[in-house]
Amino acid sequence: xxxxxxxxxxxxxxxxxxxxxxxxxxxxxxxxxxxxxxxxxxxxxxxxxxxxxxxxxxxxxxxxxxxxxxxxxxxxxxxxxxxxxxxxxxxxxxxxxxxxxxxxxxxxxxxxxxxxxxxxxxxxxxxxxxxxxxxxxxxxxxxxxxxxxxxxxxxxxxxxxxxxxxxxxxxxxxxxxxxxxxxxxxxxxxxxxxxxxxxxxxxxxxxxxxxxxxxxxxxxxxxxxxxxxxxxxxxxxxxxxxxx
Numbered sequence: 001x002x003x004x005x006x007x008x009x010x011x012x013x014x015x016x017x018x019x020x021x022x023x024x025x026x027x028x029x030x031x032x033x034x035x036x037x038x039x040x041x042x043x044x045x046x047x048x049x050x051x052x053x054x055x056x057x058x059x060x061x062x063x064x065x066x067x068x069x070x071x072x073x074x075x076x077x078x079x080x081x082x083x084x085x086x087x088x089x090x091x092x093x094x095x096x097x098x099x100x101x102x103x104x105x106x107x108x109x110x111x112x113x114x115x116x117x118x119x120x121x122x123x124x125x126x127x128x129x130x131x132x133x134x135x136x137x138x139x140x141x142x143x144x145x146x147x148x149x150x151x152x153x154x155x156x157x158x159x160x161x162x163x164x165x166x167x168x169x170x171x172x173x174x175x176x177x178x179x180x181x182x183x184x185x186x187x188x189x190x191x192x193x194x195x196x197x198x199x200x201x202x203x204x205x206x207x208x209x210x211x212x213x214x215x216x217x218x219x220x221x222x223x224x225x226x227x228x229x230x231x232x233x234x235x236x237x238x239x240x241x242x243x244x
Contacts, residue, residue, distance in 0.1 A: 080144040082176060083183035084109050084117075085210065087220060089239035091123060093130060096162060096233060101125035103237055107188075108138070115140040117151075123235075131160040136192075138174055149176040157194045159202055159226070161233055166202045168195030183243050184212040203227040216243050 056062055089103040105121030120135035136155030142148070150173065157170040172192025179185040187209050194202040208222035218241040226233040 078113070078143060078145055079181075080110065081147055081149075081178035081181045082108060082186055083243045085183075085218070085220075086242040086244070087121070087239065088241075089123075089220065089222065089237040091125075091235050091237040093125060093128070093233060093235050096125070096128050096130060099125040099128040099130060101128075101130065103239070107241075115144060119155075129160065129162055131158075133158050134170060136170060140176070145181070147178050147181075149178070150174070151176065153190065153192055157192075157204075159194060161226070161228075161231060164200070164228065164231060166194055166200040166228065168198065170194050170204075171196060172204070180212075182212075182215075183210075183218070186210055199229065201229070210241055212243075217241070218243065 051062075056066070085107045087103065087105045087107060089105075091101045091103050093099040093101065101124050103121060103123035105119065105123075107119045108117040109119070110117055117138045117140070118135065119138065120133075122133040124131045134155055134157035136153050136157075138151035138153050140149045140151045142150065153170070153172045153174050155170045156168070158167040159165070170192050172190060174188065174190040177187040177189075179187070187207070189208075190204075190206045192204050194204065204224060204226055206222060206224040208220065210218045210220045212218045219238075220241045221238045222236070224235045224237075226235075
């Protein structure tokens with residue numbers, strides 16, 4: 001009987017000791033301080049970049065990047081790879097006894113952020129009855145940032161040659177090869193027809209090349225072939241282009 005009592009007491013002692021250890025663990029866990037929440041990343045600012053305030057003030061590009069990181073890929077596609085050009089060209093007309101003249105014009109004036117541009121020009125010979133003027137609207141079918149682009153053309157053109165006059169709607173196509181996104185160099189090939197379908201229809205084929213010598217000034221050369229039913233004429237020119 002005494003042996004049974006000793007066993008019971010021993011079992012109760014071990015149970016009480018186990019319960020004591022469990023309670024001690026619970027109390028210890030509750031006493032530990034809670035871990036602070038993870039800090040959210042601090043947005044990048046001019047302070048976190050440790051930049052000189054004067055450097056930021058003198059850099060409009062850096063200011064825009066600090067305000068909002070731009071979509072560079074989208075801008076490359078949408079920002080034009082060519083620029084507006086004001087032209088002053090000295091011209092000669094080989095088929096008209098090498099008559100000399102001048103061409104004044106503007107190319108690719110952008111209409112906002114749309115793919116539409118406007119061009120206009122006036123040309124005349126100094127000592128021959130040769131005159132031409134008109135304006136055209138171009139619609140570039142590819143993103144303006146493309147190095148190669150196509151543009152259907154529609155406009156009005158008046159052409160007066162020796163003994164002949166043609167005027168009317170001018171329709172055609174323009175191919176733009178932008179060799180540099182900054183306007184440093186490009187090649188423009190265009191084909192159009194003035195008064196198409198009429199007896200006085202004139203076809204115009206023009207190739208123009210531009211090369212920049214400063215960030216805003218370019219040398220330019222072009223060749224134009226005029227094909228009329230009664231007469232064929234040509235013009236070659238060299239001059240300057242200003243890019244605003």
